Structures are given as C-alpha cells and as structure tokens.
Amino acid sequence: MSEPQLQSDPPAGQQGLLPKIAIRNFSARFGQSQVLTGINLEVHACERLAIIGPASSGKTTLLRSLNRLNDLNATFAHDGEILLDGQDIYGDSMDVPTLRRRVGMVYAVPIPLPWSIYDNIAYGLRLAGIKGRSEISVRVESSLRNAVLWDEIKDRLRMPAMNLSGGQQQRLCMARVLALEPEVLVLDEPCSGLDPISTAKIEQALAELKDRYSVVLVTNNTKQAARASDRTAFFLMGELVEVGLTGQVFTAPRHERTGQYITGHFG
C-alpha cells in the first residue's frame, strides 16, 4: 500500500534540503504482534505533519519510535531505520537522552509530575545540565508563554501542577517539552480528553510554533488534522496508506479507504 511514489513533494522552499526525519522501511512489533509494516515517511523542517487513522493502526507506536520511548518495553523490536538529520537514531552513536531532548513528546493524557508547575518545567532543564537559576526562570517563562499558559498561571508557579485543569495540565506538558527547545515536537492525540477551548489554545500554540519546529501530530480528530497541519498521513492496520498535502488528502484522497475514513464511514 505504501509505494514510495505516493510521497508528496515537500512544501515549497524545502526542496533539496535533507528531511528532518526520514523513516525508511520501518517495521515494529511487540513480541509476536506486528504493529508497523514497511513505513516510508519523511518529516521536513518546520512542517506540521498530521497522522490520522483508526485505533490500533500503529500511530502511537510510530511516534514512540521517533524518540525511542518504545525501548522501555522489553518486547519491542524493529527493522528499517529512522534518520534524524541523516543520523540513524537506532545507531550505536546516538545518545538516547539527547535524542529525547531533540524529539520532544506530548502524550495523549496530560501527565504532570507530582511537583510544582515550576519544577515540572525546571526538571528537564536541570537534566540537560542547565544550572543557573535565572536561566531556568527565563526558560520556564518563555516556554509557558509559547504554550499559551503563562497568563493564566504566572502568579502560581509554585502551585502543585496536579491542581491545574486538564487543559492547563496538557499545555504545561507542552511547555515542559518546549523548554528543552526540541527540534521536533511530537504530539500523541494531545487534545483527546480536552474541551474545545483548551483544544483551541493548543492549536493556537502549535500555529505560533510552526516556524521553529517540525511538528508531528497524531490525532483522532480529522477536523483537527485539517486545521492544524500542512501534510496528512493516513495509517491503517500498521501501514501507511497515503500521505499528501492536507488539502489534497481531505478533498481528493488517492485511496478509497482514506476517503471513507475521512468522511466517517469507518474508524
């Protein structure tokens, strides 16, 4: 299903550049169950790629492969390669903590650590070796601004993060990742449990960040994919069905299944 010629051209102005992430013939399985098969996909610098598809189509596994978080599961095995700026992330020379700082991840459920708002963001910075209090404070503030959360909580940085509302928690989780100034931001259904206003704020944040980061957004909400992405990839049963400019995928999908999914006939 995933022939290479289905790869659409990169957005104008990006041609000739090395893709930020290049997924080459990547397969993944947990124990005996095959989750991803022969994925070929590229993410370009400063583009927003949406990944859509029904449940258990391998979207989350693909995301968690990008920062090697699947390694935490002992039954995980993979074939093929994923290149970040041309370097194989599963290669021996790749330092995994550094990789995870470069590819920051926001999860489907907001998971604040049981500390203050401030410490939640400072934690990653301290891990990255940033010691100065003033620098940490500056980056805490700028990341909260980038995540469109600062104005709501600027007087309550020492408050337990658990006391925030769900939507605020999710934006905190985003700020926590942004503070590390990643090169790629991957979001796994970040709005699945949120109200429309929180969703709008997260999309607003994504729109403001698009010039600086590559964004990979997994979403169950096809409307969100249409609103918040440049290109869209449709996954089904662990395979990439098609990928193209979002407008094209939504208005003139090349594959029947894609059209059926988008119009809500299954999934």
Next chain:
Amino acid sequence: MRISPANTQRIMVVALWTLAAMTVFTLLFILGYVLYHGLPHVTWSFLTESPRRMGKEGGIFPMIVGTAMVAGLAVLIAGPIGVATAIYLTEYTREGKITAIIRFGADCLAGIPSIIFGLFGFVFFVITLGMGLSVMAGALTLAIMVLPTIIRTSEEAIRAVPRSFSDVSMGLGATRWQTVTRVVLRSASPGIVTGIVLSIGRCISETAALMLTAGSALRMPHSALDSCRTLALHFYTLMREGISPAHAWATASVLIVVILLINLVAYWLMRRFVARTV
C-alpha cells in the same frame, strides 16, 4: 427465617463497631497497664545512670545506648540493601525466574521465627566470624531479619508510582538512574520511610535474636564489638529472673514511649514531605 437486609445492615454495623472497639481497647489497655506500673519509676536518674546490683538499682542508660546502636546499625545496613533490591526488582529487571526466586526467598526469610535468626547469628557472626557477643553481631542478625520487610514495603511503594511518570521523565531526556532517583524514589519515599520505621520498631522490640548475638552485658558498649543489652532484653531478664518487676515495667514504659515517638516523628516527616512535593 430470613433477616431483612435492613436488619443485617444494623447487625453488621454493631458487630464491626464492637470488633474495632475491642482492638482499640486492647491496645489502650496494654499501653495503660505498662505505663501505670512503669512510669512512676521512670526518673531522670533511671534514664541516665548505669544499673547496679544486676539492675535492681540504678538505671538503664547503657541499655538505651545499646538499643540505639543495635537498631541504628541494623537499619543502616538493611536499609540501603533493601531499597537497592527493591529498585532492582522493580526498575532494572523483567519479571522472570530470578525475580520470583528473590521474592520467594524474601518471603521465606520473613516467616522464620526470630530465635532461628538468633541461632544463625550466633553460629555465623559470633562464632565463625569471631565477632563474639557484640553490637555488630546483633545488628547484622537483625539486618537479615528486617531485610524482607524493607524490600517488600519499598517494592510496593515503588510500584505505586505510576509507570507514566517514568515515561515522562525518560521522555524529557533522563537516564534510567536519574528517573529512579529524582522521580520514582521521590514519590515512593513516604512508603519506603514507613517500611524503614516499622523495621526500626521491630529491631528495638526484638529480644530472642539478640539474646544469642548481642549478649546481655550490663556495662556501657564503647564500640560495635562490645557486647550490650538492649531494653527489650533487659526487661525480659529483670522479669524472668525476678530481679526487679518495678524496674522491668519502667524499662517497658521507656521502650513503648520510644517506639511511639519514632512513629510520631516518622508521620510528621512523611506529612511534611508529602506537603512539599504534591
């Protein structure tokens, strides 16, 4: 004849309340009994003097020091080993034969009567390793005895920390060890501290295992290789040999108050800690 649900409800409320009240009453009765007989004899000089005439006169200062040394040393040895084992079992290995064997071993260890530990300590530490009846031999014996408790309570505490916290921490670029120390142990520490405090209590109140390992010297222990007599053992000796029931109850009162204080301090520490981090 059937009893209506409303009546079974009433009967059970009364029955459960009675049983719970019995538990509390028994506890208070024992506490009251010991303190009633002992407290009048607990004076400043009783706490600060050495015993004379086998404990008939004088005080229990060397026993207080001995108890603190044995219990402190035992927990200093067992604590790090126990917590490390729990970390290994929960964070650094997959469930399999080895973890099953370690857990089974720990559970077996927990079920052994303390006098058996005493016997082992006597044969191994006192005789074979030539430590003699000493604080060290007693502490090592108690360390083995409380190790399973520390492992199991630490393990439970670590397991209670959501897996997702580890995912988040690693996702932010932490190594496994940074995640363990800065996220997992930090969240698990109230549970771990509880296990350690329980162990301190068990060490302080242990008698049988120490009879054969730490000895029953009345003089002040000056090093870990001196023999010493702990409070619990002192109580036992005074009572058993009919030396001085009054001093026996006084010793028991001190013992109970110390354990009470340790628990209170632990709860205070825990609440302070939880308030700071959550």
